[in-house]
Amino acid sequence: MTRTTTGTDTGTGTGTGPDAGTGRRPAQLRDLYEDPATPVASGPDRSRRQAAILARALGTEPQTVLDVGCGDGSAAATAAETLSRHRMVGVDWSQDALRRASSHLTAVRGELTDPGLPFASGVADAVLFSEVIEHLVDPDAALDELRRVLRPGGHLLLSTPNLAAWYNRGLILAGVQPVFSEVSLRGIHGRPGSQVVGHLRLYTARALRSLLPASGFEVVRITGAPYHDVPRPLRPLDRLACHAPSLASILLVHARRR
Template sequence: MRELYEDPATPVASGPDRSRRQAAVLARALRGSAAPPVILDIGCGDGTAAATASSTLDELLGEHRLVGVDWSQDALRRASTRLTAVRGELTAPGLPFASGSADAVVFSEVIEHLVDPDAALDELRRVLRPGGHLLLSTPNLAAWYNRALLLAGTQPVFSEVSLRGIHGRPGSQVVGHLRLYTAKALRSLLPASGFTVEGITGAPYHDVPRPLRPLDRLACRAPSLASILLVHARKSGH
């Protein structure tokens, strides 16, 4: 996995539509904050998504502090040209932030890459203040086209059986997905990790073939069918 994520050819950014949608949810959640909110983008990749989100936050929220965090040195090198970016890990020794120091955490297209998502969610919860916001996005195993592909006996989009090549599914690029989630699974997993789910919405996938994009956007009206799941949750308790 280390070799995969340090390879400059491995994608480390997602489409701008998801970033703008996520930033709009975050702006509504943080509006009225007494001080400029501190937002951590965990798994920021090359920083393009964070830069898009920050621009939207400037328009909808105003002053804020956005810090990118990634494990890959190659991604950090690219991200540092767009925003403040630091190296951090979701396992020991953990993220380089004090407990309760963040108002919000953006966790976009990261959880599907993790061996231990439970430990990662514990670490995100640690750095959030009480009631702090978690904005998580991840590909939807139950996306409308994956349901059709499974009926046809085809491996779903986003799922991978090898890190060396694509086998049995559409697409041509290995991206290192280890786990896939449905909306129902996230509604159960997040409360078990100390978060209250405020809502789940959908976003389109930028690599859907152009003729199918109107259908993909339409599917966003029913998050359980959407390509990408956008989850807004809050840290429960103290």
């Protein structure tokens, strides 16, 4: 899973979490995202998939792409192979992530809540938003901010784990906590897996088809991507599920700003 650390990504941004208005951040959540041991990348395959979708949407004229929640910049570096015609700028909240990302691309600190991203309205032609939304306390405010920095007709490439992934449907029927969901920041309880990554919300394709239009975006297409941590014997099934995005492990959403 991608660990992203942009401002609001996990309620650690000002104005969104339980400490909003007090000037305090939830220390445990902040420390989770500043910990170099917390995973920050989902592997090159998914980055290439997203970059290919975006490259087709942007065409050949140079465009400005913001990678919001860039993490350590490795995903942006992979995407840049396909998006070489375009200018990519990374944004993250975590100082540790920014330090590592700076070796791959221009990276700046920014938050999705007050005071917002450090860009003028309408400056971006596209936004990459890779596995950030599941970390947000206030996804509505975050989507509002992404819409602000995008030009009219600008592209949003969003990816997020799928609550309704094919194996999660079976796990829930069996009374098992679904993969990707977390009930604690201190350990794994009731679900497969071994790493805490700070997911606060999970989405289905159906939910995103409703949420994004409500936030001023038109959904162009939803496709699926496999999950790198699926046990090896089950990976052929996971790849097959990508043909039915509502069953896929990861949802890749291409939307446009209205």
